[in-house]
Amino acid sequence: MKKSAVHRSIDGIWRIESPRIIAGLARMVRDVGLAEDLAQDALIVALERWPETGMPDNPGAWLMTTAKRRAIDHLRRNKLRDRKYEELGWEIDRQHEPDWDEALDDPVGDDLLRLIFTTCHPVLSAEAQVALTLRLLGGLTTEEIASAFLVPEPTVAQRIVRAKRTLAAARVPFEVPPKAELAARLSSVLEVIYLMFNEGYAATSGGSWIRPMLCDEALRLGRMLAEIAPDEPEVHGLVALMEIQSSRFRARVSPSGEPILLMDQNRALWDHLLIRRGLTAIERAERLGRAFGPYLIQASIAACHARARTASETDWVRISALYDALSQVAPSPVVELNRAVALSMAFGPEVGLEVVDALMQEPSFKNYHLLPSVRGDFLMKLGRKQEACSEFNRAASLARNEKERELLLRRASESAAQ
Amino acid sequence: MRFMMIVKSTKDSEAGVMPSQELFDAMARYNEELARAGVLVAAEGLHPSSSAIRISYPEPGGKAKVVDGPFTEAKELIAGFTLIEVKSRVEAIEWAMRMPDPHGFGEGEVELRQVLEAPELTQDSEALAKELEMRAQVTRKPRS
Numbered sequence: 001m002k003k004s005a006v007h008r009s010i011d012g013i014w015r016i017e018s019p020r021i022i023a024g025l026a027r028m029v030r031d032v033g034l035a036e037d038l039a040q041d042a043l044i045v046a047l048e049r050w051p052e053t054g055m056p057d058n059p060g061a062w063l064m065t066t067a068k069r070r071a072i073d074h075l076r077r078n079k080l081r082d083r084k085y086e087e088l089g090w091e092i093d094r095q096h097e098p099d100w101d102e103a104l105d106d107p108v109g110d111d112l113l114r115l116i117f118t119t120c121h122p123v124l125s126a127e128a129q130v131a132l133t134l135r136l137l138g139g140l141t142t143e144e145i146a147s148a149f150l151v152p153e154p155t156v157a158q159r160i161v162r163a164k165r166t167l168a169a170a171r172v173p174f175e176v177p178p179k180a181e182l183a184a185r186l187s188s189v190l191e192v193i194y195l196m197f198n199e200g201y202a203a204t205s206g207g208s209w210i211r212p213m214l215c216d217e218a219l220r221l222g223r224m225l226a227e228i229a230p231d232e233p234e235v236h237g238l239v240a241l242m243e244i245q246s247s248r249f250r251a252r253v254s255p256s257g258e259p260i261l262l263m264d265q266n267r268a269l270w271d272h273l274l275i276r277r278g279l280t281a282i283e284r285a286e287r288l289g290r291a292f293g294p295y296l297i298q299a300s301i302a303a304c305h306a307r308a309r310t311a312s313e314t315d316w317v318r319i320s321a322l323y324d325a326l327s328q329v330a331p332s333p334v335v336e337l338n339r340a341v342a343l344s345m346a347f348g349p350e351v352g353l354e355v356v357d358a359l360m361q362e363p364s365f366k367n368y369h370l371l372p373s374v375r376g377d378f379l380m381k382l383g384r385k386q387e388a389c390s391e392f393n394r395a396a397s398l399a400r401n402e403k404e405r406e407l408l409l410r411r412a413s414e415s416a417a418q
Numbered sequence: 419m420r421f422m423m424i425v426k427s428t429k430d431s432e433a434g435v436m437p438s439q440e441l442f443d444a445m446a447r448y449n450e451e452l453a454r455a456g457v458l459v460a461a462e463g464l465h466p467s468s469s470a471i472r473i474s475y476p477e478p479g480g481k482a483k484v485v486d487g488p489f490t491e492a493k494e495l496i497a498g499f500t501l502i503e504v505k506s507r508v509e510a511i512e513w514a515m516r517m518p519d520p521h522g523f524g525e526g527e528v529e530l531r532q533v534l535e536a537p538e539l540t541q542d543s544e545a546l547a548k549e550l551e552m553r554a555q556v557t558r559k560p561r562s
Contacts (some may be wrong), residue, residue: 012512015505016455109454216503224456273460273501 003051010046010059017060018043018139021067023111026174028071032118033164036136038074042067109228112137114174116225119163120189123170128163129192130199135160137224138217148213149199189225190238190295193218197242219246226281236285237296243278244302247271258403263311275306294330297322316346333362341374349381369398373408380415388415420459420503420533421510423517427495428525432466432488437521444518452502457513463498493527507532 018039025035042063056062119133134140134148142160146153177185200214222239229235251269254260282303285296292300301322308314323339336359344352356375365371376391392412399405437445452458470487489495497520504510510530519526 008508009512012506012508015509016512220456220503224454227454
């Protein structure tokens with residue numbers, strides 16, 4: 001086989017195998033940074049050797065075995081093993097080395113789970129969590145991560161190096177957190193994945209239909225997590241939310257690059273396969289029979305829109321109820337504003353206006369254009385045109401996006417003219 | 419990007435003969451692996467073409483002609499498909515290579531096809547230009 005062809009195949013193999021290899025090694029050496037180095041070493045050996053010898057029958061197993069040997073060498077050489085054994089309370093017994101073959105087998109994905117809990121550890125900053133997760137669980141190069149975030153490559157490289165150092169310095173154990181911490185730590189993992197997704201989502205506002213890499217990566221990680229942690233309803237909730245939001249990519253931007261609001265989107269352009277996957281994920285979560293967390297509630301709201309064949313068929317009463325529930329479990333001014341919109345759609349603008357009026361003193365909304373914009377909309381529907389006009393003008397003065405400002409000014413002049 | 423792995427029909431699949439338990443298990447394991455890697459989007463098997471119909475338009479602008487199955491030329495028919503979402507073509511190829519021989523007696527054939535993405539479907543030149551510009555901005559070199 002030609003060298004370039006082999007290198008291309010290795011690229012694909014690496015993408016598939018590297019998370020598992022790194023996770024398995026991390027359990028051996030108890031250090032994700034070192035685990036990645038060892039896995040990279042094995043990759044380099046493969047890149048050198050395979051063009052000569054041809055591809056092995058099971059390249060994934062080959063990489064794993066090679067990396068594992070290096071890990072064992074490393075443990076022996078540095079006498080790290082003995083110390084690690086002591087740390088773990090294992091007896092030092094040279095006759096009975098642990099069976100790493102068995103130890104590296106990971107039929108239920110526990111090592112991957114440990115890995116994601118480690119890369120999303122709260123000791124790291126959000127940026128570091130995202131970068132390290134993409135690197136170790138997504139198998140992405142530093143260059144790819146940099147281009148996804150539109151930052152220089154050295155910045156990402158630095159971030160990753162520092163993250164690994166922080167984990168080592170904090171002696172973060174390579175484990176699935178104990179029960180008492182599990183809920184909080186899981187929500188930190190979900191937060192990282194959703195942050196990644198939203199970064200990608202925001203990047204599309206420039207007018208692109210392709211789903212950006214970060215959204216794809218987040219979705220892939222979420223789907224992966226749903227398989228290795230199937231008993232967590234919020235995992236399925238987050239997956240459902242991302243599947244349904246992804247289903248709208250093709251419809252959310254006009255050919256000239258203007259964003260199209262959910263209610264105005266051409267629903268034929270929605271990806272119905274992703275919608276179906278989202279609805280299935282919600283059912284999986286519901287079957288677990290536990291209380292709805294914030295992701296599952298948001299997914300259920302997204303599902304209400306996804307189920308409506310036309311905008312006018314939207315079940316606003318159910319959406320209002322779901323926002324009520326969301327404001328209970330995850331109260332925030334943004335949720336309140338959305339709840340106001342849902343209430344006005346379900347029960348009339350005066351009901352929505354009450355909720356919005358209560359938000360007027362909210363300090364974080366002082367410069368947020370959507371508050372006056374929503375309020376102006378309610379006032380307009382109630383026939384209070386003068387007030388509506390001044391709200392739209394205020395919203396326009398706060399809007400950062402040029403297209404949005406134009407739209408708001410147009411609405412202001414319309415309400416004044418009527 | 420999405421790829422479809424198309425499993426071609428065989429005499430057996432067309433005759434409605436179910437795969438052996440062994441093959442069935444191997445396929446189940448494979449699908450599980452796809453799911454656990456987060457790349458599986460959909461996987462379906464199809465009924466034999468005996469229950470199918472074929473609609474053709476032999477005349478431009480003319481009426482549709484409907485023919486009932488079964489159809490001959492098993493290899494040109496589809497027995498099932500698996501849709502995956504991956505980062506690159508090489509990754510898709512690697513997954514496709516790992517699919518078990520779908521029939522196991524010398525007739526197995528899998529075809530790997532890439533699914534068209536929205537920008538490829540548009541005719542709007544201005545939008546396409548924008549798209550290309552965006553892509554150029556984020557173009558990545560392959561792993562070195």
